[in-house]
Amino acid sequence: MEAPARSGTAIRDREAEKRRKAVKHVKLGDLEVSRIGLGAMGMSTAYAGAGTDEAESIRAIHRALELGVTFLDTAEVYGPYTNEELVGRALRGRREGVVLATKFGFISHTGRPSGQLDSSPAGIRTAVEGSLKRLGTDHIDLYYQHRVDPLVPIEDTTGALAELITQGKIRHIGLSEAGPETIRRAHAVHPVTAVQSEYSLWTRDPEARVLPLLRELNIGFVPYSPLGHGFLTGTIRSTDDFDATDWRKNNPRFTGENFQRNLRIADEVQAIADQARATPAQIALAWLLTRGENIAPIPGTKRVARVEENTAADTIDLTPEQLERLDHLTPASGETHDEAAMNQLER
Numbered sequence: 001m002e003a004p005a006r007s008g009t010a011i012r013d014r015e016a017e018k019r020r021k022a023v024k025h026v027k028l029g030d031l032e033v034s035r036i037g038l039g040a041m042g043m044s045t046a047y048a049g050a051g052t053d054e055a056e057s058i059r060a061i062h063r064a065l066e067l068g069v070t071f072l073d074t075a076e077v078y079g080p081y082t083n084e085e086l087v088g089r090a091l092r093g094r095r096e097g098v099v100l101a102t103k104f105g106f107i108s109h110t111g112r113p114s115g116q117l118d119s120s121p122a123g124i125r126t127a128v129e130g131s132l133k134r135l136g137t138d139h140i141d142l143y144y145q146h147r148v149d150p151l152v153p154i155e156d157t158t159g160a161l162a163e164l165i166t167q168g169k170i171r172h173i174g175l176s177e178a179g180p181e182t183i184r185r186a187h188a189v190h191p192v193t194a195v196q197s198e199y200s201l202w203t204r205d206p207e208a209r210v211l212p213l214l215r216e217l218n219i220g221f222v223p224y225s226p227l228g229h230g231f232l233t234g235t236i237r238s239t240d241d242f243d244a245t246d247w248r249k250n251n252p253r254f255t256g257e258n259f260q261r262n263l264r265i266a267d268e269v270q271a272i273a274d275q276a277r278a279t280p281a282q283i284a285l286a287w288l289l290t291r292g293e294n295i296a297p298i299p300g301t302k303r304v305a306r307v308e309e310n311t312a313a314d315t316i317d318l319t320p321e322q323l324e325r326l327d328h329l330t331p332a333s334g335e336t337h338d339e340a341a342m343n344q345l346e347r
């Protein structure tokens with residue numbers, strides 16, 4: 001007779017497998033991920049309430065895994081460091097089957113002044129050791145350069161990353177907010193698996209040049225801030241609730257007249273959500289999923305209920321008429337970042 005503990009494990013494995021199949025998967029290059037991921041940044045930094053409830057953040061990660069979300073996103077600079085530590089704690093004993101993505105390049109490990117990007121090979125070799133340790137893992141599945149470093153040729157950065165693949169420390173290479181020329185040059189040194197850039201109903205920049213190139217090169221795309229930093233969910237009607245540490249407090253889209261004008265966009269998304277019997281967050285994600293085959297957005301939340309809500313966007317089919325309306329929302333007022341941060345984006 002089979003030992004009860006063993007059959008219990010077998011049942012759990014079968015259940016986990018069933019749930020994994022519930023969320024659809026896509027390929028980023030040759031890396032398979034759930035097509036809705038989970039961004040962990042806001043659990044530790046950037047938005048109101050970050051870092052205030054670690055237990056709920058960990059429950060949110062566990063719930064995502066239970067629902068079949070396999071794709072988790074963090075970065076060395078979130079915190080800094082504390083977000084990777086949190087994700088590492090959440091994944092203790094649950095690492096298998098997870099596609100763990102993190103990023104380097106905002107923090108210098110070679111003595112560059114604070115605030116200066118650093119994608120030098122020496123910097124990367126130090127950064128990866130720290131990330132592995134904080135994440136409590138022996139490999140990172142997808143390791144992104146967080147921003148293109150103007151002082152280091154992308155060939156040198158990609159070469160260093162290719163060495164980390166050979167050493168088994170990372171499995172795949174990613175770029176974030178890189179422009180077409182950089183993507184091509186990096187890809188010529190070693191296949192790039194995914195590019196992660198801001199993309200959502202109110203930030204459509206990648207459509208003109210980046211998305212066509214990624215299709216051509218078979219590189220996956222990971223839209224970050226797919227809910228427009230929360231704005232597209234319709235829950236932000238005033239900026240008074242943002243405390244001084246909230247990144248949105250000084251963001252051009254969330255301030256002054258721009259914010260007032262942008263409320264119209266949230267209303268338009270809400271109207272379509274009402275018609276589709278979904279939430280605005282789900283509509284924003286479902287729309288992204290129609291934008292290509294190899295797209296996996298990473299909505300960020302630190303709450304279990306919102307993980308459930310966002311993951312369910314995978315099941316929503318938008319009608320052609322709804323897609324048409326979403327395609328022609330009122331254009332956003334204001335840049336996506338302040339001037340200094342805009343200068344770090346390749347467009």
Ligand SMILES: NC(=O)c1ccc[n+]([C@@H]2O[C@H](COP(=O)([O-])OP(=O)(O)OC[C@H]3O[C@@H](n4cnc5c(N)ncnc54)[C@H](OP(=O)(O)O)[C@@H]3O)[C@@H](O)[C@H]2O)c1
Pocket residue numbers: 038039040041042043047048049073074146176177196197223224225226227228229230231233235281298299300301302303306309310
């Ligand atoms: N590569 C890069 O440079 C870069 C830059 C930014 C972000 N990212 C990555 O992308 C991930 C997602 O982006 P993001 O967090 O900036 O923005 P987002 O996913 O567009 O929005 C996150 C915000 O929306 C709220 N939210 C989430 N689900 C909601 C729902 N169903 N209803 C109402 N509000 C909801 C969250 O609040 P609660 O947490 O309170 O639910 C949070 O304030 C990040 O976690 C990070 O991993 C990468």
